[in-house]
Amino acid sequence: MNFWVGLIIGLILGWVIEWVIDWLFWRREDEGTAVASRTMDIDLQGKLAAVEAEKESLAARLQEALSKEPEVIVQEVIKEVMVKQDRLQKIHGIGDVFTRRFNEAGVYSFAQLAAITPERAREIIDPEEWQNIEPEQWIAEAKQFAEKAQNS
CATH class of the missing domain: 1.10.150 (DNA polymerase; domain 1)
Structure with missing residues (x-):
């Protein structure tokens, strides 16, 4: 019976040691990856905000150009048609x-x-x-x- 008790205690100790090693070394990298991922998310959010601002600026410029453009088109059409x-x-x-x-x-x-x-x-x-x-x-x-x- 001593053999079976020793085997079970050895398995439990091995499992606990593996769990401690996992938490101390491998999970730490996962946390580092998570931090890097959060940093990348923040960076991407900043880039997305910059793209949104540029999109709004371009949309405003487009509206301004479209408000002027019909006058030029109308003048050309009048010249051609009239x-x-x-x-x-x-x-x-x-x-x-x-x-x-x-x-x-x-x-x-x-x-x-x-x-x-x-x-x-x-x-x-x-x-x-x-x-x-x-x-x-x-x-x-x-x-x-x-x-x-x-x-x-």
């Missing part, structure tokens, strides 16, 4: 480059070109010294084309 764009290249002496310059200045139709002064046409075209332009002739031709379009 003003029939004529092919200004039909006028002798006006090519693609001069047409683009007139369009950038808001002149899209023969009627609009006929309404500007020769000086304004020179400002819009901004010719080089070697370029010989005739805005008076362009305006006269534009008036003719605009009258034909009205009569049609």
Whole structure:
């Protein structure tokens, strides 16, 4: 019987020693991991708060941009819809480059070109010294084309 009692006492002592070692060494690492995990959680919460603040800032900027954007879009649509764009290249002496310059200045139709002064046409075209332009002739031709379009 002494053998069985010794075996049971040895098993109980072994279990107690293993439990003490577990608590002293292995659980301590788990606690360290828990502390590291809590530190990481705090760090992630700080990053999340920073991202939320940036998101709110971007949302405010987006709303501001959207409040301004429709005005620009409406102006462009009005130019395209309300003003029939004529092919200004039909006028002798006006090519693609001069047409683009007139369009950038808001002149899209023969009627609009006929309404500007020769000086304004020179400002819009901004010719080089070697370029010989005739805005008076362009305006006269534009008036003719605009009258034909009205009569049609």
